[in-house]
Amino acid sequence: xxxxxxxxxxxxxxxxxxxxxxxxxxxxxxxxxxxxxxxxxxxxxxxxxxxxxxxxxxxxxxxxxxxxxxxxxxxxxxxxxxxxxxxxxxxxxxxxxxxxxxxxxxxxxxxxxxxxxxxxxxxxxxxxxxxxxxxxxxxxxxxxxxxxxxxxxxxxxxxxxxxxxxxxxxxxxxxxxxxxxxxxxxxxxxxxxxxxxxxxxxxxxxxxxxxxxxxxxxxxxxxxxxxxxxxxxxxxxxxxxxxxxxxxxxxxxxxxxxxxxxxxxxxxxxxxxxxxxxxxxxxxxxxxxxxxxxxxxxxxxxxxxxxxxxxxxxxxxxxxxxxxxxxxxxxxxxxxxxxxxxxxxxxxxxxxxxxxxxxxxxxxxxxxxxxxxxxxxxxxxxxxxxxxxxxxxxxxxxxxxxxxxxxxxxxxxxxxxxxxxxxxxxxxxxxxxxxxxxxxxxxxxxxxxxxxxxxxxxx
Ligand code: SF4
Numbered sequence: 001x002x003x004x005x006x007x008x009x010x011x012x013x014x015x016x017x018x019x020x021x022x023x024x025x026x027x028x029x030x031x032x033x034x035x036x037x038x039x040x041x042x043x044x045x046x047x048x049x050x051x052x053x054x055x056x057x058x059x060x061x062x063x064x065x066x067x068x069x070x071x072x073x074x075x076x077x078x079x080x081x082x083x084x085x086x087x088x089x090x091x092x093x094x095x096x097x098x099x100x101x102x103x104x105x106x107x108x109x110x111x112x113x114x115x116x117x118x119x120x121x122x123x124x125x126x127x128x129x130x131x132x133x134x135x136x137x138x139x140x141x142x143x144x145x146x147x148x149x150x151x152x153x154x155x156x157x158x159x160x161x162x163x164x165x166x167x168x169x170x171x172x173x174x175x176x177x178x179x180x181x182x183x184x185x186x187x188x189x190x191x192x193x194x195x196x197x198x199x200x201x202x203x204x205x206x207x208x209x210x211x212x213x214x215x216x217x218x219x220x221x222x223x224x225x226x227x228x229x230x231x232x233x234x235x236x237x238x239x240x241x242x243x244x245x246x247x248x249x250x251x252x253x254x255x256x257x258x259x260x261x262x263x264x265x266x267x268x269x270x271x272x273x274x275x276x277x278x279x280x281x282x283x284x285x286x287x288x289x290x291x292x293x294x295x296x297x298x299x300x301x302x303x304x305x306x307x308x309x310x311x312x313x314x315x316x317x318x319x320x321x322x323x324x325x326x327x328x329x330x331x332x333x334x335x336x337x338x339x340x341x342x343x344x345x346x347x348x349x350x351x352x353x354x355x356x357x358x359x360x361x362x363x364x365x366x367x368x369x370x371x372x373x374x375x376x377x378x379x380x381x382x383x384x385x386x387x388x389x390x391x392x393x394x395x396x397x398x399x400x401x402x403x404x405x406x407x408x409x410x411x412x413x414x415x416x417x418x419x420x421x422x423x424x425x426x427x428x429x430x431x432x433x434x435x436x437x438x439x440x441x442x443x444x445x446x447x448x449x450x451x452x453x454x455x456x457x458x459x
Contacts (some may be wrong), residue, residue, distance in 0.1 A: 003027035006165035028074035035099035104161025180216030187211030273301025362406035
């Protein structure tokens, strides 16, 4: 999971991009980067670390320009290092340089890379974003395709998830894969600046007067003549068999103030909470509380539906970051305990419903349940806002092997025991589908194994 940002036609493009990247920091905390054009040169800076550390004001002041793209990275494919960080830049002997930032993973990465390498194209990293960039540059420069035709060809030949911004010294393109797996929005401000972002909440703080989601297989070209939209290639769209948005953006990844796939994320989370409550007809707890923060609105939905108090018994240390997006298990273990602390004397004798968005590896939730019982709770009924995660994601989320997923090791009854909870219940897949307006337009592959694009490993 990563976040992207693009700004066109703003005198402080770097500052705006940094603000937007900061709003998307939850999507990636390992590294970040930015490319800025002043019309003559593209300056690139990318480092390991958080946006505020990598882009303090004095650094932004050294990146003048009116066009910028940015990226926050959580590594999925490729190691966590600066080479694999984005944006990637292709500086050419002839013609304009290109820079690109993308969110998502490419399923046929090796096959496309081998084809390009056979044509003499060199790679500096193992990152999907570089593959997209080199594919486009090869077809624009060597095959003399227009950027739009090169993007359409990319959409036919490169399979997977990609929400992408591409810039030259004076143009920007924004495009999205035919399944629209990862979110992508764009907008225009009163004074004629264009902004594209992974999440609408990044746009909100930059204040566009107009915004919309870029449709799957959609392409925008922004240049000195303004913004031109290219309709999705009908054949591409048909071959993709319609959109397959990632349902986990609603469950966990996105901020609750994001508007994704035609829905308010917080509303979907409240519906999930209500659906969990509906399945708990015979349970009368003293209160319901979330594992903060991604489960807050689910617990709120549960409390409203059941008419019981919404409690905040766990305090989260926000400086620890998101546990799921810590790449190493040892780091995850350590940060889980540092991250949550129970309120003193809060749990004594209580029967609590604890809501969490998902169980992936089971590391964090096991520690939390143990902590709550240690602090005197009588019963902990764990409710999960997703069905059991049993299959790996190949579209930008780090669940590389099925053996890591706790739902493959234990049945619900075994996991109940393993975690030491009084009871455990997941939301049912059909109930989850009932929480969004167009359930057939979503990917549910990590619950069902029904992948919209089959990865090579299981073909
Ligand atoms: S497999 Fe799961 S996490 Fe990956 S895109 Fe599909 S729904 Fe999202």
